[in-house]
Amino acid sequence: MKLSCNKKFKYIFAKTFKVQRKLITVKHQKTNYKILVAKLMLLFLTIYTIPLNAQSLKVIDKNTLGPIPYASVELYEIQIQSYCDENGEYEFGYLSNTTPVIISANGYKPTSFIFKAGDTSSYNIKLEKSHIFLNEVVVSPTTGLVQKNNLTNVTLKKINQTDQIIAPNLMELIATVPGVNSINTGSSISKPVIRGLSGLKVVTFLNGLRIENQQWANDHGLNFTDMGIKSVEIVKGPSSLLYGADALGGVLYFTDENYLPPNSFNSSFETRFESNSMSSFNIARIKLATEKIRFNVYAGYKSAAEYQIPDGDFVKNSSYNRKSLKASVGYNKNNWILNLRYNYNSNENGLPGHTHSLNPSPEEFLLEIQHRDRILPLQLIEDHYLSIENKLILSNQSVIKFNTGFTSNSITEFEEKVTIPGISMLLNNIPYNFSYTSYINENIKWISGVQGMLTKNSNDESAESSLIPNASSYDVGSYSLLQYSKSKFETQIGLRYDIREIDAGDLLSKNFSKLNGSFGLVFQKGLYTLRTNFSSGFRPPHLSEMLSYGVHHGTNRFEIGSQDLESEFANQFDISLDYGTEHINFNINPFYNHFQNYIYVAPTADFIDGYQVYEYTQASSARTYGGEIYFHYHPHYAHRLHIEHDLSYVIGEDNNSNPLPLIPQTRLNSNLKYEFTQSDKKFQIKTILLQRSQFFDKNDVSTFETPSDSYEIYNIEGNFSYSGKQKMLMKLGVRNLFNTTYINHLSNLKGIGLPSAGINFYISINYLIN
Amino acid sequence: MNKKLFTIKNLILSSALAFMTSCSDDKETCADCHLVVMNADGSETELLDLEEYCGDALHEIEENGYSFQDTIYVDSDGNTLATPVAPGDAVEVHCGEEHDHDGHDH
Numbered sequence: 001m002k003l004s005c006n007k008k009f010k011y012i013f014a015k016t017f018k019v020q021r022k023l024i025t026v027k028h029q030k031t032n033y034k035i036l037v038a039k040l041m042l043l044f045l046t047i048y049t050i051p052l053n054a055q056s057l058k059v060i061d062k063n064t065l066g067p068i069p070y071a072s073v074e075l076y077e078i079q080i081q082s083y084c085d086e087n088g089e090y091e092f093g094y095l096s097n098t099t100p101v102i103i104s105a106n107g108y109k110p111t112s113f114i115f116k117a118g119d120t121s122s123y124n125i126k127l128e129k130s131h132i133f134l135n136e137v138v139v140s141p142t143t144g145l146v147q148k149n150n151l152t153n154v155t156l157k158k159i160n161q162t163d164q165i166i167a168p169n170l171m172e173l174i175a176t177v178p179g180v181n182s183i184n185t186g187s188s189i190s191k192p193v194i195r196g197l198s199g200l201k202v203v204t205f206l207n208g209l210r211i212e213n214q215q216w217a218n219d220h221g222l223n224f225t226d227m228g229i230k231s232v233e234i235v236k237g238p239s240s241l242l243y244g245a246d247a248l249g250g251v252l253y254f255t256d257e258n259y260l261p262p263n264s265f266n267s268s269f270e271t272r273f274e275s276n277s278m279s280s281f282n283i284a285r286i287k288l289a290t291e292k293i294r295f296n297v298y299a300g301y302k303s304a305a306e307y308q309i310p311d312g313d314f315v316k317n318s319s320y321n322r323k324s325l326k327a328s329v330g331y332n333k334n335n336w337i338l339n340l341r342y343n344y345n346s347n348e349n350g351l352p353g354h355t356h357s358l359n360p361s362p363e364e365f366l367l368e369i370q371h372r373d374r375i376l377p378l379q380l381i382e383d384h385y386l387s388i389e390n391k392l393i394l395s396n397q398s399v400i401k402f403n404t405g406f407t408s409n410s411i412t413e414f415e416e417k418v419t420i421p422g423i424s425m426l427l428n429n430i431p432y433n434f435s436y437t438s439y440i441n442e443n444i445k446w447i448s449g450v451q452g453m454l455t456k457n458s459n460d461e462s463a464e465s466s467l468i469p470n471a472s473s474y475d476v477g478s479y480s481l482l483q484y485s486k487s488k489f490e491t492q493i494g495l496r497y498d499i500r501e502i503d504a505g506d507l508l509s510k511n512f513s514k515l516n517g518s519f520g521l522v523f524q525k526g527l528y529t530l531r532t533n534f535s536s537g538f539r540p541p542h543l544s545e546m547l548s549y550g551v552h553h554g555t556n557r558f559e560i561g562s563q564d565l566e567s568e569f570a571n572q573f574d575i576s577l578d579y580g581t582e583h584i585n586f587n588i589n590p591f592y593n594h595f596q597n598y599i600y601v602a603p604t605a606d607f608i609d610g611y612q613v614y615e616y617t618q619a620s621s622a623r624t625y626g627g628e629i630y631f632h633y634h635p636h637y638a639h640r641l642h643i644e645h646d647l648s649y650v651i652g653e654d655n656n657s658n659p660l661p662l663i664p665q666t667r668l669n670s671n672l673k674y675e676f677t678q679s680d681k682k683f684q685i686k687t688i689l690l691q692r693s694q695f696f697d698k699n700d701v702s703t704f705e706t707p708s709d710s711y712e713i714y715n716i717e718g719n720f721s722y723s724g725k726q727k728m729l730m731k732l733g734v735r736n737l738f739n740t741t742y743i744n745h746l747s748n749l750k751g752i753g754l755p756s757a758g759i760n761f762y763i764s765i766n767y768l769i770n
Numbered sequence: 771m772n773k774k775l776f777t778i779k780n781l782i783l784s785s786a787l788a789f790m791t792s793c794s795d796d797k798e799t800c801a802d803c804h805l806v807v808m809n810a811d812g813s814e815t816e817l818l819d820l821e822e823y824c825g826d827a828l829h830e831i832e833e834n835g836y837s838f839q840d841t842i843y844v845d846s847d848g849n850t851l852a853t854p855v856a857p858g859d860a861v862e863v864h865c866g867e868e869h870d871h872d873g874h875d876h
Contacts, residue, residue: 418866419829470832
């Protein structure tokens with residue numbers, strides 16, 4: 001039973017009073033003084049009881065002081081998402097932990113406050129009307145800091161929003177963030193690119209669990225879907241301080257959806273259909289919370305046939321299937337918070353563009369009839385992610401965290417044989433992270449910890465070949481971070497020392513180590529916020545770069561590693577300036593990232609077994625530089641209209657000023673959103689979105705790349721809701737509205753001239769069961 | 771809300787969830803195979819169209835290869851090979867690459 005604050009007070013009062021009346025009736029004829037004592041005791045109990053259960057908040061409009069109904073309340077530490085009642089009231093008497101509480105409501109500027117354990121106050125939260133939420137209040141899942149105070153360059157993108165244009169895969173959703181792109185193989189395989197860096201230079205975390213998925217290959221993509229994902233935090237640039245080795249280009253940190261508040265239940269069934277690949281994606285969700293334990297369970301199945309290019313043909317062997325299962329359990333007792341999560345993903349990806357021709361033409365890879373069945377080459381991926389997150393919040397607000405888990409990534413590729421895989425690898429990883437956060441005084445926060453992982457790669461002997469040998473590696477790093485904040489000024493400095501041991505038996509045994517650091521400051525004055533950050537990172541050469549020797553069918557080349565490779569280092573300087581008024585938000589964010597010992601793979605003139613030989617080598621130095629510009633305009637005369645533009649620009653050069661490969665095209669994104677007035681009607685149009693992405697010519701290409709042409713694509717989407725007996729949320733949209741033929745510079749199918757998908761109508765219906 | 775209706779809906783949802791995570795039954799795998807010779811430049815030449823193989827027979831031919839007694843002078847399209855392929859030369863069996871009967875006709 002959920003009661004508003006007022007109702008609960010009345011309930012307690014009425015209950016107590018009723019008991020009093022009963023006592024009075026029974027005892028009245030005996031002694032009056034006993035009645036008086038009983039009354040006093042009950043009155044005392046009433047007074048004593050109310051504050052214990054009166055932890056509540058009321059969300060009101062700052063100007064009108066009227067309640068804001070159904071405002072969102074997020075209890076960050078225990079990951080509960082809930083809503084106020086129709087009077088803008090919410091009770092959190094069950095909350096016993098110190099946690100940031102984030103309050104938001106549509107049309108208002110979000111805010112947050114820290115709830116301290118043991119606090120029995122009631123809160124009056126005043127929200128200010130606003131139309132732009134560039135600096136939305138979100139707490140960084142990695143630092144626990146409110147986003148606006150983050151000293152590193154972090155962008156947080158919410159996933160599964162009602163007003164978000166649906167994309168064929170998770171990376172495509174994220175690739176609308178300034179500075180973020182994706183490397184695609186059709187619509188099934190997609191890998192992150194942050195400011196021009198990808199593969200081993202980008203690290204992915206899921207709820208604090210480091211995801212290792214043989215990311216050295218361009219055809220080994222991000223293997224989970226947007227099912228149950230709440231947000232992704234994108235760290236642009238080297239970030240070894242908090243994330244360890246390898247994070248030279250940046251980090252993607254995914255966080256799952258929140259739990260429900262105690263004693264509640266809801267479930268939903270969502271189905272999505274896309275016309276281009278005739279794909280269906282069905283997701284079932286169940287969320288349940290008892291007084292102490294909370295559960296979220298999801299299951300999803302996606303099946304896509306071969307995708308259609310604008311001229312009407314279908315790209316052979318681009319179909320795929322995806323199965324996902326996800327479960328999480330949250331528990332808290334006193335000051336201990338525990339989360340257990342399990343995530344299973346199974347993908348069957350057709351690998352389009354497979355050829356043995358020397359000069360293949362695109363027609364070789366096209367069909368007139370669409371298929372959904374599997375042919376070779378085929379990639380089977382199976383992932384299991386198990387994570388255990390422990391958090392202990394001490395009385396002085398210090399926090400001890402211990403996260404560990406297990407990830408297992410199995411990749412099997414069938415190339416020329418149906419029953420014998422070409423390669424089959426199993427990569428197991430046990431990561432851990434222990435951290436301690438304490439407050440030296442109200443201005444100084446100190447975070448220190450130990451982080452590492454134990455990774456083991458093994459090859460299935462039944463496979464025809466093994467690209468990288470059986471090997472294990474052990475990482476351990478220790479870090480310490482000091483944050484100082486006072487008024488409008490904040491600064492942070494941190495150091496970290498990492499060691500990595502790689503052991504491949506007789507083939508190789510090496511140790512790498514490095515000291516890294518980060519320094520940043522934020523200064524706010526009036527409408528301006530200036531954020532600067534210097535950070536460093538390092539990445540020891542990977543097994544694939546040192547020990548590869550064989551044909552990689554995913555890239556159609558014979559790869560040879562080098563044991564002479566040394567660790568890569570990166571140092572980035574990043575500066576960001578925000579300007580925000582009620583109607584305009586502007587952000588400019590230039591950066592310069594300098595590398596030493598930049599590792600890359602370069603083609604040679606040799607052939608082995610008919611495949612061109614590529615060798616891993618390194619340049620003494622390289623650099624990437626550029627920046628992002630973001631502009632959000634909200635016309636005063638049209639409060640329901642939002643106009644957003646962002647520009648992403650990056651250049652990559654080696655020590656001889658030659659362009660680096662796989663640097664994305666300059667991109668200009670424009671978004672137009674119109675929010676409709678909400679009424680009491682059962683069927684309502686919520687928003688209409690129009691998105692335009694313009695990619696500019698790419699002529700500064702590396703030696704073995706070809707230039708890419710400019711193009712622009714338009715997407716449109718309408719969001720609707722139905723609130724009859726059963727609630728439904730619907731999306732209806734079109735991707736590539738004008739059926740434009742285009743090939744992105746980062747497409748793995750660019751070399752054989754295969755364009756991306758043509759016009760794609762889609763519909764999504766999310767049926768909210770209760 | 772009607773409690774019975776509520777239960778039925780959740781039963782349906784649970785069934786959907788179970789269905790989506792259930793395992794599919796294994797069918798016997800069949801594939802068309804062909805004999806190829808890899809050229810030095812990475813291209814391949816198809817020597818013979820072999821029949822469709824299934825199950826253990828498919829695994830057998832993929833694992834042990836295909837043996838032939840006579841030197842092959844022409845490819846599967848009837849074109850003369852620059853270098854004839856004799857028994858014992860390095861050849862490979864490739865299976866399961868093509869969609870049946872509907873290749874593009876550009």
